[in-house]
Amino acid sequence: MTRLLEVWGDTVDSRHLAVSVGIGVVIPVPVFLIAEQFFTANVENPALGKSYALLAGLVGCLVAALVAGRLFKPKRVVRAQDVVDEASQRAALDAIVAESGELGDPGDLAKPIQDELHALGLYDVLLADHRRRREAAALEEQAPATGSIQETDPETPDAAYAQGHGK
Amino acid sequence: MSPDFISALLWAISMGLVGAVVFAAIGLVSGTDETATVAPLTLLVVLLGVPAPGVFTFFLAGVVAKHITHMIPTTLLGIPGDTMAVPMMREAQLLRELGVPHIALRKAISGGVIAAFIAVPFAVLFATLLTPAADAIGKAAPWIFLVVAAFIAYTSKGKWAAVVALVPFVLLIAGLQAFAVQNTGKSLSISFFLGIATGPLIAALFTTLSPGRKSMVRSGPREFSLAADVRTWKGRLPNPFSVLDRKQLAFTSGAAVVSSATFVFSPVAMTVLMGEVAGQRIKNGYHRLTSVIAVRNGTTESTYIAETLIPLIALGLPLSPLAAGPAAPLFNAPPVYTVNAETGETNNLHNLLSTWEFLGFGLIAVAIATLIAYPFAMTHAHRAASWVMRKVSHEAIIGAFIGLIIVISLYEGGVVALLVTVSVGLIGGLLNNAFHVHSGVQFMGFYVAILSVPQILALVG
Numbered sequence: 150m151t152r153l154l155e156v157w158g159d160t161v162d163s164r165h166l167a168v169s170v171g172i173g174v175v176i177p178v179p180v181f182l183i184a185e186q187f188f189t190a191n192v193e194n195p196a197l198g199k200s201y202a203l204l205a206g207l208v209g210c211l212v213a214a215l216v217a218g219r220l221f222k223p224k225r226v227v228r229a230q231d232v233v234d235e236a237s238q239r240a241a242l243d244a245i246v247a248e249s250g251e252l253g254d255p256g257d258l259a260k261p262i263q264d265e266l267h268a269l270g271l272y273d274v275l276l277a278d279h280r281r282r283r284e285a286a287a288l289e290e291q292a293p294a295t296g297s298i299q300e301t302d303p304e305t306p307d308a309a310y311a312q313g314h315g316k
Numbered sequence: 317m318s319p320d321f322i323s324a325l326l327w328a329i330s331m332g333l334v335g336a337v338v339f340a341a342i343g344l345v346s347g348t349d350e351t352a353t354v355a356p357l358t359l360l361v362v363l364l365g366v367p368a369p370g371v372f373t374f375f376l377a378g379v380v381a382k383h384i385t386h387m388i389p390t391t392l393l394g395i396p397g398d399t400m401a402v403p404m405m406r407e408a409q410l411l412r413e414l415g416v417p418h419i420a421l422r423k424a425i426s427g428g429v430i431a432a433f434i435a436v437p438f439a440v441l442f443a444t445l446l447t448p449a450a451d452a453i454g455k456a457a458p459w460i461f462l463v464v465a466a467f468i469a470y471t472s473k474g475k476w477a478a479v480v481a482l483v484p485f486v487l488l489i490a491g492l493q494a495f496a497v498q499n500t501g502k503s504l505s506i507s508f509f510l511g512i513a514t515g516p517l518i519a520a521l522f523t524t525l526s527p528g529r530k531s532m533v534r535s536g537p538r539e540f541s542l543a544a545d546v547r548t549w550k551g552r553l554p555n556p557f558s559v560l561d562r563k564q565l566a567f568t569s570g571a572a573v574v575s576s577a578t579f580v581f582s583p584v585a586m587t588v589l590m591g592e593v594a595g596q597r598i599k600n601g602y603h604r605l606t607s608v609i610a611v612r613n614g615t616t617e618s619t620y621i622a623e624t625l626i627p628l629i630a631l632g633l634p635l636s637p638l639a640a641g642p643a644a645p646l647f648n649a650p651p652v653y654t655v656n657a658e659t660g661e662t663n664n665l666h667n668l669l670s671t672w673e674f675l676g677f678g679l680i681a682v683a684i685a686t687l688i689a690y691p692f693a694m695t696h697a698h699r700a701a702s703w704v705m706r707k708v709s710h711e712a713i714i715g716a717f718i719g720l721i722i723v724i725s726l727y728e729g730g731v732v733a734l735l736v737t738v739s740v741g742l743i744g745g746l747l748n749n750a751f752h753v754h755s756g757v758q759f760m761g762f763y764v765a766i767l768s769v770p771q772i773l774a775l776v777g
Contacts, residue, residue, distance in 0.1 A: 156524060170714065210723065227541075249604060259563075
């Protein structure tokens with residue numbers, strides 16, 4: 150059986166997690182307790198002595214993180230995505246149109262935004278897509294009753310998801 | 317300049333730097349919830365005895381820097397940097413698929429920086445408008461907390477379930493508090509906060525030991541594709557004003573002002589709403605995406621700043637989702653900062669800093685966070701994201717967090733406090749998972765147990 154688990158938003162190995170939590174207890178806690186004994190005995194102001202002990206405990210936590218980080222590598226596979234995928238680009242354009250109406254003619258934008266698009270190499274992509282959509286719309290008008298109507302979902306999924314994370 | 321002022325200024329600048337560096341780094345790690353990270357570390361800074369100006373700039377520079385670097389995983393990896401990054405996932409993903417993730421990143425962080433600078437003076441202004449009502453609000457505080465707790469619960473995803481779940485949760489806190497007083501001779505609060513803030517982690521760790529573990533099993537490591545980052549400028553780093561066009565500047569600033577005034581609403585809800593309002597007014601698809609992401613990230617900054625500053629300046633009572641969450645230790649961190657349960661009297665940043673100091677130190681904090689996080693995110697985003705993904709193991713982060721939870725609990729009240737933290741964390745985390753009773757609702761539940769319950773009992777006789 151796999152030992153990989155999803156805990157607190159990322160993948161971990163269950164045994165590595167257990168050892169890491171163990172390290173997180175075994176290093177900082179004794180450091181704090183010993184420091185508390187030492188500082189409350191040797192510092193006049195007891196509140197200040199406890200603060201020093203807390204600081205020592207924090208350093209213990211950092212040491213624990215370094216040790217566990219040394220022992221265990223992340224369970225992630227990272228791939229470099231260097232080339233723009235034309236298929237996903239087209240899918241993104243479709244999604245933009247489906248979610249919020251239209252893409253628009255980039256030629257209608259203000260000059261600085263047009264410059265920005267030229268610099269990104271996106272101007273021609275957007276223009277071609279806009280023309281393609283206009284032609285498709287024109288064709289559909291010529292042949293009525295055969296075209297399908299694209300339904301749009303008014304509630305974007307991200308908004309619905311985010312509402313749940315009430316903060 | 318008096319020596320006192322110089323000392324305050326030095327504390328403010330140095331702690332602002334520490335906060336900005338620490339939280340700019342934490343922002344790179346995806347899924348690091350603000351309440352779970354900002355509240356414990358701010359608490360630590362308060363308890364260590366850092367003077368008020370330093371505590372304030374540590375917190376503010378920290379959240380501003382985190383909400384700049386949280387866009388790095390969000391835009392380049394397609395995973396939310398933290399809870400406030402979730403509303404920007406869709407725009408980030410579409411811009412990534414269009415092949416311009418770096419533009420998503422730059423628009424978002426430029427919006428964040430501009431909104432942060434606008435939010436500080438406006439929050440101070442709105443706070444001073446509210447100040448005349450402060451006495452009346454203070455006297456009615458126990459009842460206001462009751463109403464606000466129900467309101468925050470109802471506006472959460474849990475709706476009525478969250479409102480009703482408040483009752484047993486408040487009873488749990490009242491009971492644990494009585495147990496703690498009986499056994500340690502003093503009441504606890506840090507341990508309750510810590511349990512609430514880290515509840516989801518504590519509940520998840522318990523689940524790994526239970527049959528529920530099956531739902532957590534993964535067949536292989538998580539796969540990510542890291543988008544390339546292209547530098548599109550020559551010479552000096554572009555400033556935020558040149559990254560955004562005029563319309564985007566106007567929308568971002570407008571959203572910052574509006575969201576600075578609405579300090580009782582959920583920051584996530586405001587972030588979604590401000591983006592929608594701007595998006596509906598922009599026709600072109602590409603322009604709409606880049607504008608919405610700038611406005612939304614700007615709102616993550618302005619809501620966090622205003623929801624902290626307004627209750628701090630005007631009331632001293634934690635009456636906003638932020639104040640009853642990441643900013644909680646600025647209001648209540650005994651023995652250093654206190655809110656008296658019987659009289660409603662406060663001894664916290666509200667009493668220790670003047671309005672002008674809030675304004676001045678607030679702007680200093682935003683400036684420091686900008687100077688640290690903005691150039692870093694503009695130039696090193698790709699390398700930083702890659703390093704974190706390949707080198708920082710999640711196990712190590714969880715281990716260190718568990719250590720921190722135990723140490724802080726022991727500090728407050730020994731083994732009894734630790735048991736309180738674990739109990740609150742487990743129950744709170746399960747309420748969060750099962751009924752969407754999020755940590756903001758639970759923080760309000762804590763104040764209801766401490767402030768409102770004694771009043772209700774007195775009435776009932």
